Every structure is written in C-alpha cells, then in structure tokens.
Amino acid sequence: MWPFIAERWQDIAYRMYQHTSLVVQSVVLATIIAILLALLVTSRRSLVPFANAISSVGLTIPSFALLGLLLPLVGIGAIPSVVAVTFYAVLPILRNAVVGLDGVNPALVESARGMGMSPLMTFLRVRLPLAWPVILAGLRISTQMSMGVAAIAAYALGPGLGGYIFTGLAQVGGANAINYALVGTLGVILLALLLDALLVLVGRLTTSKGIRV
C-alpha cells in the first residue's frame, strides 16, 4: 500500500482537500438553512412534530437513490454533490436546533423581551447562544454523516475521495483494487476524525463558560 500512496500522494492530498471542502461548505450552508428553518418551526408550534418527522424520514432515503434522482435535475459534477450532502446535513442540525431552541426556558425569553430586546436581538443574544451546544452536537453528527455521503457523491462525478472507492469497487480483483478502496475509506475516516476534533475545539470557543457542561 505504501508504494501506492507514495506514487500518487499529490492526487490523494488534492482529493482529501476537495472532500473536506465539499463537506465543510455543505455543512455551513446546511447549518444556516437548518437554523432558519428551526426558527420558523419553533415560532409556529404546530410545525414542530412535522419538522421532526421530516428529519427522521429524510434520513432513511438512501443517499445513492437521492443522487440518482438529482442527476436529471442538476446534471453531474459538483452541484448535485453539494445539493445531496447539504440535504442530509440539514436534517440532524434541524432536529437538534428545534430541540435546542424549544428547550430554552420561556421565562428567559420573556425576561429578554420584558427588558426591551427586539425579537431578533432576543434570538441572537439569548435563544441562539443557549441552544448552541445542542445545535453544535447536531452539527457534529451532521459532519460525520456528510463525510460518508460525500464519498457516495463521487457517483455523480463529484469531487473527493469517493472516486477512489468507486474505482476500487469497479476493479474488484484488479491489481490496485484493494489499495484504491482502502485509501479512499481510510482517508474519509481520517478526515472525519480531524474535522470532529476541530468542531470540538470550535464548541469550546463558541460556548459560553456559563453553560458549558
């Protein structure tokens, strides 16, 4: 395996970068979408069970199938990959954001409003920071999952390590089949661990000391 890696380490590094870039961008996009959706959902209480149902059912759609459905709509390349990864990434964040925002003590929200904070300020200064640890937990789950989904996205000729995995699978029995599949898979795992560690750090930095567990 070492000669295999040594031979194409530049390509591997580039693919790892692409993979990470795809995941990070999609998750950032997903976080924004999820928080906005959660804000909408928690302001209309009747939507809460609906949102929870969508976030669970959504996760049962096989990512392979979703990609297949997306191809005729957005073509091949990076875009269907971003759409698919973002779609999955939204779900755990949405679920946690709804739970987190819902769990903020209503007395605190009322207190904030009673002191003269506008609804937007109450959201940014009170509700979001208090729900943040829960949202962040969703973000971590989402990032891990997106690593895997992004690998599948290679089916739509998306960027990243997925290409190696598919190459390996396509050449089963061939000389480098195992190497391709292994490098692709281990690369994804390595990246997932690194990103998760990064998110833990981000969590430490962005969560108030007053609510850190």
Add this chain to the structure above:
Amino acid sequence: MSTTSTSATTASGSQERHGAELVFDSVSKRYAAKGRPAVDSLSLNIPAGETVMFVGPSGCGKTTSLKMINRLIEPTSGTITIDGEDIRSKDVDTLRRSIGYVIQGGSLFPHMSVRDNIAMVPRLLKWDKSRIDARVEELLEMVSLEPGRYADRYPRELSGGQQQRVGVARGLAADPPVVLMDEPFGAVDPITRQRLQDELLSIQRELGKTIVCVTHDIDEAIKLGDRILILQEGAQIAQYDTPENILAAPANEFVEDFVGAGSSLKALSLSRVDEVELQETTTARVGEDARAALARARSAGDRGVVILDDRHRPIAWPSLRELQYMDRIPATRDDRLPVVDRRATLNDALDEMLAASQDGIIVTGQRDDYRGIVRFEQVTAYVQEANRNAERAAMSRLSTQEQQRVDAEQPSGATVDADRERVEPDATAEDLR
C-alpha cells in the same frame, strides 16, 4: 431618624430618578377563547414612589395586570399611563427599557456573566462603557455583592439568593422610574427570602421607585407594601389600601379569609423592628484588641460583642466566652448571623432568632450599617402590649356594633336596657379570646 438618613443619602449626591405615577383606567383583558375576561375593567392609581403589592388567589389576574404595564400582554381595552403618558404612545421596546422587570429566580441569562446580565439594558440604551462599568459596580454594592468577587461569575456559580439579588440589580440597572416584580422572592428558602425582602426595603428607602410587585404571600405583601391591592377573580378589586387598614378593617369576607391570621400574629407582621426601642450593646471593630472589647462588654454587662467591619456592617456576634480565646478581633463573617433590616417585621425578627437560636437580633439600616439590637423579651412584651390594644379596640368596635344594632331595633332609643348593653359585648370579647 428615618428622615435624617434619607436626606443624608440624597445630599451625598445620589442621582437616582424617583418613581412615576402609574394609572390604570378601566383596563380589561379578554382572551378570545375564554368567555370571562381575565382582567375586567381595572381602574387603579399607583402614586409615584410607592410600593404596591398585587395579591390574590392564583388566576385572579394579578400577573396579567402586571404584564400589561410593560405590554408583555396588551390590554383589550382601557389605558395605562405612566406619569400621564399613555404606554402605547411609545415604541414597545423603548417603553420596556424604561421599566425595570424582575421575575422569579432572577431569570438571569445563564450564558452571560453577572456583569453582562446587569449591563443588558444600559447596553441596549447605548450607554458608554465606563458609565456601564461604574453602574454595575454601584448596583452590586447596593445588593450586597462584592463587585470584585461576583461581577465576572456566571449565574450557575451563585446561590439562589445571590441570583435573585443580581436579578434585582438588573431590574434597577438603567435607573427606571417604575419597577415591576413578579413573585421576585418565590424561589428561595424562607430565611434568604426574608433577607432579600429586607434588602429591597432598604434599597427602596434609598431610591423611592414606583414598585409594582405580584406575590401570593400576604405576609410579604404586608411587609413590603406601602399599599396592597387584593384582587378577586377577573382582577376585581377586593380592597386597595395600606397594610394597616387592610388588617384593621378588611373590606369584606374575601379579604378577611385571604388575610387570615390571629390578631397577635397580625401585630407581629405589621410591626416593624424599629418600632421597638433598639438597644445598645458593645461593639468592636475588626482588628481591634479582643481583650479591650471583652473588658468593655463585661463592664456594660453584655453577653456578647457585635463585630463591625470597616464599613460599620455587622459580621459576627461572638459570646464573651468565644472572645476570651482571641487576641485580635477576626474578620470572619458568620453566615448564620441573626440580622434584620430596621424595616423588617417583628415576625421576621422572631424567625431569625429562632433559626439562629439566639435570644436577640442585630438590626441594620441603610446599606447594612449597624443600628443596635433587639432582644427576645422586647418582642414578646411588644406583642403583649399590641394584643391588649387590639383587644381593647375589638371590644370597643363590638360595643359600637352592638349599640348600632340596639339602636336599629329600637329606633326610638327610649328604653335601652343598660345592663344588657354592658354585658353582651364583654361576653363576645371573652368568646373571641
């Protein structure tokens, strides 16, 4: 005494704004779903600088009435004015920033430090940083929390009582003329509650805000209120009067039931500590020679020495025996020190004495400075005296009622049976006892 101390603080340059007049004019709140209005045409006048307690059974509309003042709940009809200005004439957030709001447990934002919590409204009002910092320190001092120690803590690092103190400080932060409190001391233990009430009395004596406070605890209402508003269902006013008048002459059976308590207990919760003559006792400063203090106490015939810190606040009350083993007076603070504000009720004083198992209690005034002590015997003597007076008053009231009844029965009033008139009231008074 009280006038001198008040003028002294005013002279010392306190720039606090004083209270504003608050008027409810036939205010109603009807929730569409329910047929009966939660608040039905409430009209009320709260004079500037007074503390008015809203009490009543749960669901009587007291909290709804309170929240209509800062428009957390909008009235269906009627108007509320603050110093003559309709509260709807201003932007709602501007209005709220000018009204202090303190709720149960303090409701501090857990992700913000004590400083940030208190600075919330001043920041919304865009005060400059140095002014905010100065204000935070001033307020923490006011609620007896050392700024250096507490300003940068988070709420979860504080006890319930301390959180509530910060809650009060936050409510007062931008120096609002009106402060609303919703069951402010509901979530703390009785001893802490009593201390917080004492502090509020002391703060209010200094600031003279208009305070509207909702409580379900009639004793708290009697203690803190200049006036008490007793509400029945639909926020119908059962009685709106001073605590003294409400206890002496309940307007109807509802009020009587609600107020409850026997006459001696009423006397306890109506009488303030400073109505009993405060006694002097030996005091000593931290760091002073313990033997000299001991000698002073012996010659004065005192059983203990009250230890004062550099700001004249009592911190401990060791007995002479404890003092024997000391060289210098130590700065240790006794957390169970029996101490009450001079405007606390005798009820609280007794509570504290029992809790600390001491037969006396230290009385403090403005900013916790030492005023004197009250002994257990004084309290009991005061209660006995008050009881005798109350009985006498009850008797004379009964005889007037009797007289009126007799007069009504015999309009001519020609042949009043003198004997019967004298005997019956006595018998009734006896029964009462």
